[in-house]
Amino acid sequence: MTRFRYFVAASTDGYIADENERLDWLMEFDGFEGQAESYDEFMNDIGAIAMGADTYSWMRTEMGDKWPYPGLPTWVYTHRELAPIPGADLTFVRGDVTEWAQDIARSAKGKDVWVVGGGSLAGQFVDEGLLDEVLLYSIPVLLGGGRPLVAMRGQAKLTPTYTREYAGGIRETRYTVNKSPGQTREY
Numbered sequence: 001m002t003r004f005r006y007f008v009a010a011s012t013d014g015y016i017a018d019e020n021e022r023l024d025w026l027m028e029f030d031g032f033e034g035q036a037e038s039y040d041e042f043m044n045d046i047g048a049i050a051m052g053a054d055t056y057s058w059m060r061t062e063m064g065d066k067w068p069y070p071g072l073p074t075w076v077y078t079h080r081e082l083a084p085i086p087g088a089d090l091t092f093v094r095g096d097v098t099e100w101a102q103d104i105a106r107s108a109k110g111k112d113v114w115v116v117g118g119g120s121l122a123g124q125f126v127d128e129g130l131l132d133e134v135l136l137y138s139i140p141v142l143l144g145g146g147r148p149l150v151a152m153r154g155q156a157k158l159t160p161t162y163t164r165e166y167a168g169g170i171r172e173t174r175y176t177v178n179k180s181p182g183q184t185r186e187y
Helices: 035-044 053-063 097-107 119-127
Strands: 004-011 015-017 046-052 074-077 090-093 112-116 133-139 158-165 171-177
Touching: 004 119, 035 046, 046 053, 046 097, 046 119, 053 074, 074 097, 097 119, 112 119
Parallel strands: 004 112, 004 133, 046 074, 046 112, 074 090
Antiparallel strands: 004 015, 133 171, 158 171
């Protein structure tokens, strides 16, 4: 079964971007020992990507037309018109996450789906019982505000399945998202 997985880094106080929508605080930790291996291991299991419009727009601003996920079907949830990146396998969708989840899972061809960036989008997947796993890098920074790790309507219980400490106080923790009764799916 295809899993929907939220692989993300957040400040210790739970923000994925600062109050100015910037990631400068995170970039200074980029390249820590073990990061590349963990990322590569994760990416080996990924067959498709689900992404929010703000994350896509940020990537366009930061990277231009250089798409970092060649060959991976990417589904961008948006309510506005966005310019495509030449050569990228992009599908722009509108609507509820449940409306597209089966198509996204099918496009992963038996692999998993990475819910990339966007605490709001991740929250929608949680609310609908579609998110299966959270892979969180906790970064030793307090931002005091910004974009939350997850923005959702309800609550979700997590079961930790793996923890690893890295130099500099970075912690990787993997969690299974516990489903509420009736939140099962076939894909």
